Amino acid sequence: MSEPILKLTNIESSYGPITAIRGISMSVPEATIVTVLGANGAGKTTVLKTISGIIDPRKGAVIFEGKAIQSMDPDAVARIGIAHVPEGREVFPLLTARENLMMGAYARSDRKGIADDLEMVFNYLPAVKRLEKRTAGTMSGGEQQMLVIGRALMSRPKLLLLDEPSLGLSPRLVKEIFELIVRINGEQKLPILVVEQNAGTALKAAHYGYVLELGRVVMEDSCERLMEKEDVREFYLGAAPENVHADIRLKRRKTWQ
Incomplete structure (x- = not known):
């Protein structure tokens, strides 16, 4: 290896x-x-x-x-x-799926890179793309798991x-x-x-x-x-x-x- x-x-x-x-x-x-x-x-x-x-x-x-x-x-x-996705699908339940994803980029200032990565995440997660305006607390367990992985990717780990x-x-x-x-x-x-x-x-x-x-x-x-x-x-x-x-x-x- x-x-x-x-x-x-x-x-x-x-x-x-x-x-x-x-x-x-x-x-x-x-x-x-x-x-x-x-x-x-x-x-x-x-x-x-x-x-x-x-x-x-x-x-x-x-x-x-x-x-x-x-x-x-x-x-x-x-x-x-290092991006850590903990056990239990810890979403921000009152924020939309899109807002949850953007929280993953909180430490970044490269707006073009953030926009590109958001499109990359939506490409990986079409279900999250369809639900981007829905609050995360109303999403299913599987959708939330996809969302927290996508949020981690937004930090460009x-x-x-x-x-x-x-x-x-x-x-x-x-x-x-x-x-x-x-x-x-x-x-x-x-x-x-x-x-x-x-x-x-x-x-x-x-x-x-x-x-x-x-x-x-x-x-x-x-x-x-x-x-x-x-x-x-x-x-x-x-x-x-x-x-x-x-x-x-x-x-x-x-x-x-």
Whole structure:
């Protein structure tokens, strides 16, 4: 794989006296999709919160583009190019879909670039384009998930963090969300770190994966190899891997050069 845009080295993060992640090391190379898998409580969300500055690690380093950023606050992390889409589809419910998207560009002053990126987002998200004047609070869960991904893209990020993008969505919408993730990665060469409980879908879409248990990395490999491992198949897939969204895998392989 290419040189990483993001590298975590021996990260330990806590919530008060409770240690959530313990000595985690992982990396995200340029232009790749990396997934972090694990059960509830494994520490997946804490990894993203530590990267984006919401949580300060007790130990270790977060290196982005060769510079340590673990002491930065979340606004500073966002301004250097890391966009974090948290779990739960946090839209501004009283603002329209268009206004929500424009909130993603709050730190930018390049009006022409913002206008171009808005059209790019609408190209990726035709459903959001159709609903651009509707208040976000009246949109469906799938529409809101598309909207928050689009809002993150409006910041023109160098790295996109996605926390459980499939949460609470129907299988059809999950498929659409991950097809969108694969398309953005393939066309924009945007590195993406996605935390996901839907292991089958995530492994089909991503290039490389980490498995967390109780705050530690217990397994890592290319997604193709992870899907061949008996432990992953038994505990995370629950079925033959080839039965889970094979079309996403084919598109991902075709677009990752």
